Amino acid sequence: MKRVYVNPEVCIGCKLCELACLTEHSQSKDLIIAYREERMQGLLPRNTVEESGWITASLNCRHCAEPYCIQACISGALTKDAESGRVVYEEEQCVGCWSCLMACPFGAIKRHPIKEKIVKCDLCPERSIPACVSACPNQALTFEEK
Amino acid sequence: MLYRPINQNYHDFIVQRDRELCINCRVCERQCSYLVHYWDENRKQVMHDNAKCVGCHRCEALCPTGAIVIRHNPSQFRENSHWKPWFIKNVYKQADGGGVLLGAMGNPQPYPIYWDRLLLDASQVTNPSIDPLREPMELRTYLGSKPDSLEFEEKEGKPSLKTKLSPQIKLNYPIMFSAMSYGSINFNLHIAMARAATELGIVYNTGEGGLHPDLYQYGPNTIVQVASGRFGVHRDYLNAAEGSDALSPAPHHDIYSIEDLRQLIYALKEATEYRVPVSVKIAAVHNAAAIASGIVRAGADIVAVDGFRGGTGAAPTMIRDNVGIPAELALAAIDQRLRDEGIRNRASVVIAGGIRCSADVVKAIALGADAVYIGSAALVAVGCTMCQRCYTGKCPWGIATNVPSLARRQNPEIAKQKLVNLVRGWAHEIEEMLGGMGLNSIESLRGNREKLRAVGLNEVELDIFGVKPAGR
Secondary structure (H helix, E strand, O other): EEEEEOOOOOOOEEEEEEEHHHHHHOOOOOHHHHHHOOOOOOOOOOOHHHHOEEEEEOOOOOOOOOOOOHHOOOOOOOOOOOOOOEEEEHHHOOOOOHHHHHHOOOOOOEEEEOHHHHOOOOOOOOOOOOOHHHHHOOOOEEEEOO | OOOOOOOOOOOOOEEOOOOOOOOOOOOOHHHHOOOOEEEEEOOOEHHHHHHHOOOHHHHHHHHOOOOOOEEEOOOOOOOOOOOOOOHHHHHHHHHHOOOOOOOOOOOOEEEOOHHHHEEEEEOOOOOOOOOOOOOOOOOOOOOOOOOOOOOOEEEEEEEEOOOOOOOOOOEEEEEEEEEEEEEEEEEHHHHHHHHHHHOOOOOOEEEOOOHHHHHHHHHHEEEHHHHHHHHOOHHHHHHOOEEEEOOOOOOOOOOOOOOHHHHHHHHHHHHOEEEEEEEEEEEEOOOOOHHHHHHHHOOOOOEEEEEOOOOOOOHHHHHHOOOOOOOHHHHHHHHHHHHHHHOOOHHHEEEEEOOHHHHHHHHHHHHHHHOOEEEEHHHHHOOOOOOOOHOOOOOOOEEEEOOOHHOOOOOOHHHHHHHHHHHHHHHHHHHHHHOOOOOHHHHHHOOHHHHEOOOOHHHHHHHHHHOOOOOO
16 A cells, blocks of 8 residues: 655655645645644644654654554544555544554554544545645655555 | 844845744744744744845745745945945954955856857748757767877778777766765765766766765766865776866866876876876866867866856855956857867867856857856756855755755755756757757857857957857
């Protein structure tokens, strides 16, 4: 399956991928409104630019072949879509037990800042290329089959 | 500004931030290597310090909401056509620091740009123009010494060439990437230039910083430079490449005469077993034509002439702005001198320094160049905005820097593609211009000054160029 891959050699740590993710998952689809208003109501980017000195890398859900998060999920909110291979998240079903969050070896699952729910990458189902990949100014993010 | 030396308040640029659009996402802060933008914890917003801005436009280019515009500081000194702000500010700087003013890139002063005073011909009525999209058009160029005459012999009933040809560099386009050392620019761009040159079938020049072992594989598309410092020069280095280049910016302490230069040229030829042509690069200076003649007689296969618009990573500003002559004049004078002396065929002439577009290339070739080097144009292609602060080593575009966090801003893949695109685009335009003049090969244009006319030049300049005024 196609996944988002980061090349840390050319990730410049600008965090435009986070802004793109935020906008894509906002109500308004408008960066300024999303950042100023919706973020205050709990909107979060699904990806995180990890930093260690000058080495940076944008990380998101790996949509693992055998996801630990799904094994850990007690409510059936996380499932593996057989066709696309994506780890799909149903917010309605999530009970906020944080089991997946602890099970994920990549730290790719976040807590919603207000709701007792998790937040994770959905690979932008409405876009052919995920928002983070489109926004990267240095092609450090690619969406490809490896 | 509080605590700031008075003179630093006469800064060149101001950051204009539209607070309606700014979301305080701090992308500008992360991009600015000069620390102009910063997070103000008291105000809980991004602020900026105009005095630190060098005008590179990186923040403006990456701002996701388009909230930033970099402007010239509108603050003005009283008008004075003699004491322009440039001079006043420089005196302030030196009075503060007592040092040599530093500059970078080429000479930015308003000296005449002769490319803009020369115009090309186009076929009308009596001679047909050529459509390069329908008919063959030859841009291929060979650099190196050409024989005085050719001798043939018959072998197995077929004619074959008896004359032994000197080594040649084959270029698919009459354009090469200038000598920009590994050091002045970083590895990412060196690999991008090497790959682009390979893909295009042209060459790039290593500059004086040696050659990374990973780049030896691009040897067929490489010119290795032997500069005065001899940085990174050894046998494998010399043999890695398609050509070698003896440059003389600062003194080579083994060259004090044309005879010494001849020794170096032949030392390089010996070291490379006469497989590759040797190019000698000189700056366009007052006696360039006589010097070039000596260089050709000393055995150089290529003479590269670098004009004062040619970029540098760091130079004393006074030298950058006041030394040398326009490359256009030097080129015309050199080509003419070599022709007059009957030795033009012994070496190719390459012009560098300030080539901005394909029309400059065409005019250079019509003035007698075999090919051009592009350096600044190549850097602009990968993002350079000519802020002229290369000497700080903090290039926010990741070009003139080896700081790892900045160098990674040049993705070699993207940079390679941009260089390839630029040269291909120029090549198309050169073909169109050639076709318009009724020519179907770059060879027919070389030194063909009849295809040029000048506007606004005096008689002496016309004489040096060997070009008629427009209307004649």
